[in-house]
Amino acid sequence: MESNKEPVDTTRPDEESLPEGPAESQQNFFHRAWNRLIALGMAEGAIRVASLVLTVSVFALVVWVMARFYTSTAGGSVSELAAISAPTPFPTPEVAVPAFKAAGSTTTQKGVSRLATLHTILPERARTNLVTYVVQPGDSLFSIAQKFNLKPESVLWGNRYTLGDDPHLIFPGQELIIMPVDGTLHRWSAGEGLNGVAEYYHVSPEDIINYPANGLNPATVGDYANPNIEPGKLLIVPGGYGEFSDYRTPTITREDPAVARNVGPGACVEAYDGVMGTLNFTWPTLGQTLSGYDYDPNSNHFGIDIGGEMGEDIFASDNGVVVYAGWNDWGYGNMVVIDHGSGWQTYYAHLSTITVGCGQEVYRGDVIGTMGDTGTADGVHLHFEIRSDEVGRVNPWDVLR
Numbered sequence: 001m002e003s004n005k006e007p008v009d010t011t012r013p014d015e016e017s018l019p020e021g022p023a024e025s026q027q028n029f030f031h032r033a034w035n036r037l038i039a040l041g042m043a044e045g046a047i048r049v050a051s052l053v054l055t056v057s058v059f060a061l062v063v064w065v066m067a068r069f070y071t072s073t074a075g076g077s078v079s080e081l082a083a084i085s086a087p088t089p090f091p092t093p094e095v096a097v098p099a100f101k102a103a104g105s106t107t108t109q110k111g112v113s114r115l116a117t118l119h120t121i122l123p124e125r126a127r128t129n130l131v132t133y134v135v136q137p138g139d140s141l142f143s144i145a146q147k148f149n150l151k152p153e154s155v156l157w158g159n160r161y162t163l164g165d166d167p168h169l170i171f172p173g174q175e176l177i178i179m180p181v182d183g184t185l186h187r188w189s190a191g192e193g194l195n196g197v198a199e200y201y202h203v204s205p206e207d208i209i210n211y212p213a214n215g216l217n218p219a220t221v222g223d224y225a226n227p228n229i230e231p232g233k234l235l236i237v238p239g240g241y242g243e244f245s246d247y248r249t250p251t252i253t254r255e256d257p258a259v260a261r262n263v264g265p266g267a268c269v270e271a272y273d274g275v276m277g278t279l280n281f282t283w284p285t286l287g288q289t290l291s292g293y294d295y296d297p298n299s300n301h302f303g304i305d306i307g308g309e310m311g312e313d314i315f316a317s318d319n320g321v322v323v324y325a326g327w328n329d330w331g332y333g334n335m336v337v338i339d340h341g342s343g344w345q346t347y348y349a350h351l352s353t354i355t356v357g358c359g360q361e362v363y364r365g366d367v368i369g370t371m372g373d374t375g376t377a378d379g380v381h382l383h384f385e386i387r388s389d390e391v392g393r394v395n396p397w398d399v400l401r
Contacts, residue, residue, distance in 0.1 A: 126180070127180040128180050128212050128213040129180060129213050130177055130178065130179060130180070130185075130213070130234065130236070131177075131178045131180075132175050132176070132177060132178070133147075133148075133175070133176045133177075133178045134173065134174070134175055134176075135170055135171060135172050135173060135174040135175075135176060136172060137172045138378075139170065139172070139378075140167075140170065140292055140293060140378065141155055141156060141167040141170060141293070141299055141301075142293065142294075142296075142299075144170075144176065144178075148178050150178070150179065150181075150182055151182050151298065152167070152296060152298070152299040153241065153296075153298040153299045153300075154179060154181075154182040154183060154184070155176065155178065156299055156300065157183070157184035157185065157240070157241060157242070158176070158177050158178065158179045158183075158184065158185045159176050159177055159185075160184070160185070161185075161187060162174070162176070165244045165245055165300050166300070166330070166331050166376065167293065167299050167300060167301055168293075168331050168375070168376040168377065168378070168383075169331060169376050170378070171376075171378070177234075179236055180213065180236070181236070181238045181239075182238070182239065183201075183236060183237045183238040183239050183240045183241070184201055184237045184240040184241060184242060185234055185235070185236060185237070186201070186208075186234070186235045186237055186240075187232060187233070187234055187235075188229050188230065188231055188232065188233045188234075188235060189231055190231040193224060193225045193226065193227070194208065194209070194221070194224040194225075194227050194229075195224050195225065197237075198237075200242055201237045201240030201241060201242055202239075202240060202241060202242075203237055203238070203239055203240045205224055206218075207237065207238060207239065207240075208235055208236075208237055209221055211235075211236055211237075211238055213236055214235050214236055216229070216235075241298075244300040249263065249328070249330070249332065249347060249385070250263065251345065251387055251389065252323045252324050252337045252339070252345060253323065253339050253343075253345065253389070254271065254272045254273065254274070254321050254323055254339040254341070255271055256271065257269065257270070257271070257272070257323040257324065257339075257358070258270075260323075260324055260337075263324075263328055263329060263330060264326065264327045264328040264329040264330070264335075265326050265327050265329075266324050266325050266326020266327050266328060266334075266335060267324060267326070268322070268323050268324060268325070268358035268359065269358075270358075270359065272321045272323065272339075272358075272359040273321070274320070274321040274359070274361040275319045275320065275321065275361045275362075275363065276319065276320075276340065276341035276342070277318040277319045277320045277340025277341055277342070277344060277364075278318055278319060278364070279318065279340065279342065279344060280318065280364075280401060281317045281318050281346070281386060281396075281399050281400050281401065282315075282317055282318070282364060282365070282400065282401050283306075283315075283317070283400055283401075284306070284314055284315050284316070284317045284346070284348060284382065284384055285306050285308055285312065285314060285315070285371070285382055286308070286312060286313070287306065287307060287308050288306070289306065289307045289308075290304060290305065290306065290307065291305050291306060291307025291308075291379070291381045292305035292307075292378060292379065292381055293305045293383075295395045295396060295397065297393070302385055302393040303347065303349075303383050303384050303385035303386075303393075303396065304383075304384055304396050304397065305381045305382070305383055305384075306381060306382045306384055307380075307381050308371045308380065308381065308382065309371065309380065310352060310370075310371060310372060310373070310380045311352060311353075311370045311371065311372075312370060312371040313367045313369075313370060313371075314336075314348055314351060314367065314368055314369045314370060314371055314382060315364075315365050315366060315367060315368065316338055316346075316362040316363065316364055316365065316366045316368050317338075317346045317364065317384075317386075317400075318338075318340050318344075318346065318364050319340065319361075319362065319363045319364055320338040320339050320340035320341065320345075320346075320361075320362060321338065321339050321359060321360070321361055321362075322336060322337070322338055322339075322356045322357060322358055322359060322360045322361075322362060322368075323337050323338070323339045323345070323358070323359075324336065324337035324358075325337075325354055325356055325357050325358055325360075326354065328349065328375060331375045331376035332347075332349035332350065332375045332383065333349060333350045333351065333372070333373075333374025333375025333376075333377060334349075334350070334351040334352070334353070334354050334369065334372065334374045334375070335347065335348065335349045335350075335351065335375075336348045336351065336354055336356060336368050336369055338362060338368070343388055343389030343390055344386070344387070344388050344389075345386075345387045346384070346385065346386055346387075347383070347384065347385035347386075347387070348368065348369065348382060348383075348384060349375065349382070349383035349384075349385075350371075350372055350373055350374050350375050350377040350380075350381060350382060350383050351369040351370060351371065351372050351374065351382075352369070352370045352371060352372025352373075352374065353369050353370045353372070354368070354369045355367055355368060355369050355370075356368045356369070384396055386399060
């Protein structure tokens with residue numbers, strides 16, 4: 001018998017179908033799409049594409065963050081720095097030079113600065129020719145030599161035909177020949193030979209021939225014994241030097257004072273005997289200041305010029321006998337020579353007055369005259385020499401006490 005009852009629904013209320021929400025619908029869409037890619041075999045490619053897209057997105061995000069928040073120390077952004085360093089078709093503009101600051105500015109500049117000049121400075125060429133110099137008041141052999149960067153003896157040797165061997169013969173207004181180099185000047189005479197002239201000046205013939213200013217042609221000079229050189233021609237002898245004569249002040253001793261009879265009227269004529277010196281030499285003046293020439297054998301100046309005032313007393317430097325007292329014809333003016341025995345003598349020149357005579361015994365500190373400027377003296381001073389028969393002419397600075 002059929003039952004008239006309706007079939008009973010056994011489905012639980014919580015199991016009843018509910019409409020799908022938006023999230024579930026989107027999830028089901030991606031799920032179905034992924035299943036479709038798997039079914040088509042495109043799942044692996046899809047993963048790769050997705051990875052690439054994700055990487056590009058992350059990189060773009062990083063660049064944006066850096067451009068936003070990271071700047072250089074100068075305040076420029078990374079993009080700005082990149083723009084500066086990137087090459088451009090236009091040249092980089094030059095930096096403007098700071099404005100010139102006049103002298104006297106308080107700005108301190110460190111380092112070495114270089115001064116700009118619009119003129120080219122060429123080095124001065126060495127002089128090779130002879131020049132004439134007019135002696136000025138106060139000049140001496142040494143000061144003139146210093147002006148021309150020469151040795152004093154070169155000035156003397158360059159003017160031997162006017163000065164002889166005496167440096168004291170220089171006077172204001174006098175014209176001197178100044179050589180371009182250290183050496184000597186030689187005036188050629190007929191009959192001379194190059195070998196002999198060169199030997200006398202301690203050089204070689206080629207030193208004379210090859211010096212440009214001499215104007216000698218080695219090819220036309222000819223025989224050295226009789227060279228083709230015009231008499232009277234002045235020849236520069238670079239590096240040359242000769243021997244000085246000593247006719248002005250020979251060695252004058254108590255045994256033979258008459259050796260100085262050709263020196264001047266102050267010569268003594270007899271041999272003398274008398275007190276012997278101690279050979280301890282003291283200063284012959286009150287002052288000890290050099291005035292004028294110093295001891296310089298190369299310039300034929302074998303004494304020292306001691307300064308002082310006109311009329312100051314001059315004293316005997318040691319005990320001895322006077323062997324010369326009077327005028328000297330060779331530039332020393334009034335001169336006194338004292339022989340101290342044992343081969344030693346002292347010379348006192350340019351005196352204003354003389355208070356001793358030939359053969360007189362004197363003792364250290366005795367007044368023998370007064371200071372002056374007689375003879376060829378440039379100003380008031382005492383020319384003082386010490387000589388020894390054994391040693392020769394001694395530097396007074398080495399023995400004075």
